[in-house]
Amino acid sequence: MFTRENLNNAKRIVIKVGTSTLTHSTGKLNLLRIEKLARELSDLANQGKQILLVSSGAVGAGMDRLGLKEKPKTIPEKQAAAAVGQGILLHIYEKMFGEYGQIVAQVLLTRADSVNRKRYTNSRNTLMALLNQGVIPIINENDAVAIDELKIGDNDTLSAMVASIIDADLLIILSDIEGVYTANPQTDPSATLLSEITDITPAVEELAGGPGTARGTGGMYTKIQAAKIAVNSGVTMVIASGGREGAVREIVQGKNVGTIFISKENRLQIRKRWLAFGASVSGKVCVDKGCEQALLKDGSSLLAAGITAVDGDFELGNTISIVSGSGRELARGISNYSADDLIKIKGAHTHEINDILGFKHYDEVVHRDNLVLLV
Numbered sequence: 001m002f003t004r005e006n007l008n009n010a011k012r013i014v015i016k017v018g019t020s021t022l023t024h025s026t027g028k029l030n031l032l033r034i035e036k037l038a039r040e041l042s043d044l045a046n047q048g049k050q051i052l053l054v055s056s057g058a059v060g061a062g063m064d065r066l067g068l069k070e071k072p073k074t075i076p077e078k079q080a081a082a083a084v085g086q087g088i089l090l091h092i093y094e095k096m097f098g099e100y101g102q103i104v105a106q107v108l109l110t111r112a113d114s115v116n117r118k119r120y121t122n123s124r125n126t127l128m129a130l131l132n133q134g135v136i137p138i139i140n141e142n143d144a145v146a147i148d149e150l151k152i153g154d155n156d157t158l159s160a161m162v163a164s165i166i167d168a169d170l171l172i173i174l175s176d177i178e179g180v181y182t183a184n185p186q187t188d189p190s191a192t193l194l195s196e197i198t199d200i201t202p203a204v205e206e207l208a209g210g211p212g213t214a215r216g217t218g219g220m221y222t223k224i225q226a227a228k229i230a231v232n233s234g235v236t237m238v239i240a241s242g243g244r245e246g247a248v249r250e251i252v253q254g255k256n257v258g259t260i261f262i263s264k265e266n267r268l269q270i271r272k273r274w275l276a277f278g279a280s281v282s283g284k285v286c287v288d289k290g291c292e293q294a295l296l297k298d299g300s301s302l303l304a305a306g307i308t309a310v311d312g313d314f315e316l317g318n319t320i321s322i323v324s325g326s327g328r329e330l331a332r333g334i335s336n337y338s339a340d341d342l343i344k345i346k347g348a349h350t351h352e353i354n355d356i357l358g359f360k361h362y363d364e365v366v367h368r369d370n371l372v373l374l375v
């Protein structure tokens with residue numbers, strides 16, 4: 001587990017850089033910043049660290065090259081801009097990292113690479129093979145082909161998924177702001193910077209607003225969601241300003257820069273990490289207080305008796321989200337019953353299931369072995 005004190009021992013580090021950091025307000029690439037980033041990351045690689053860069057900016061760079069003043073509205077236009085821009089980005093990275101003798105590789109991922117467990121494992125193998133050869137993978141979502149339903153949608157989430165897949169020690173998200181503030185500083189000038197967030201409570205999630213510029217995608221909201229994936233996967237995460245010179249170096253030295261989220265002590269097993277963050281969620285069930293206690297404190301499976309509401313259209317074997325009465329996501333797991341069946345048996349005792357449905361394949365709605373706690 002990494003805290004500020006031992007961050008200098010972090011060996012495998014994912015750095016995510018957003019469009020707002022990579023571009024000027026004119027929409028053109030901020031070459032000086034990209035150059036400094038390449039130098040800083042190459043230097044960390046020279047120290048024997050394994051570095052992965054998740055870089056946004058494809059749509060932005062493509063828009064600039066195509067002379068578009070506003071973000072494209074239609075999907076094909078966005079895809080076209082991304083296809084043009086991704087090449088430009090890689091060309092620049094190749095040149096700038098090349099200056100320092102650092103080999104880079106382009107890896108483009110889509111949601112399908114995580115939803116399917118075989119592809120999930122395969123992505124891990126590819127990234128590990130690159131790291132083992134001292135290469136810095138430069139990762140982005142494959143925007144040119146990803147369609148909306150199969151999109152991760154933002155690179156904050158993508159970077160946390162990558163960090164989770166490859167057992168990273170540290171994820172650094174570089175943004176256009178110093179870290180997480182007590183409120184969105186754009187709307188509340190009295191907001192102050194939080195240097196550490198130990199528990200991502202619903203109150204913390206509420207602090208986070210949308211993007212700061214038209215160039216950004218998810219704002220602080222997606223960064224906090226990314227932090228949830230990271231800490232549950234055993235990855236410590238820091239959000240800091242990409243405009244601050246030497247930010248990455250200082251973070252790795254353990255300096256008090258940005259906002260840190262300390263990882264949970266134990267990393268989930270790879271299968272459970274896939275279940276929690278790779279698989280797509282097909283629906284949700286709401287549970288009562290007693291059930292919440294049983295899941296969180298007693299390590300119980302989810303039984304029909306504790307379910308108060310069912311949402312979505314899912315089948316047996318799909319992944320569902322388990323939420324509290326107040327809407328907080330408590331866990332994810334594989335459902336042994338379809339949504340239609342659950343609507344009929346919610347609140348019922350296990351011995352009543354057969355009478356209600358005319359069959360009972362399982363006592364548990366979600367067995368403990370197929371359940372991952374998220375709080």
Ligand SMILES: Nc1ncnc2c1ncn2[C@@H]1O[C@H](COP(=O)(O)OP(=O)(O)O)[C@@H](O)[C@H]1O
Nearest residue numbers: 018020175181183184209211212216217219220
């Ligand atoms: N509580 C908050 N603390 C800090 N920033 C916030 C908060 N809520 C919303 N934001 C906004 O999130 C922005 C950063 O996200 P975004 O614009 O998507 O940048 P990036 O391109 O780096 O991902 C900040 O500039 C800020 O305007």
Ligand SMILES: N[C@@H](CCC(=O)OP(=O)(O)O)C(=O)O
Nearest residue numbers: 019056057058059154155217
């Ligand atoms: N994949 C997209 C970026 C998506 C994204 O999350 O953007 P940002 O909020 O700038 O990190 C691109 O390369 O343009």
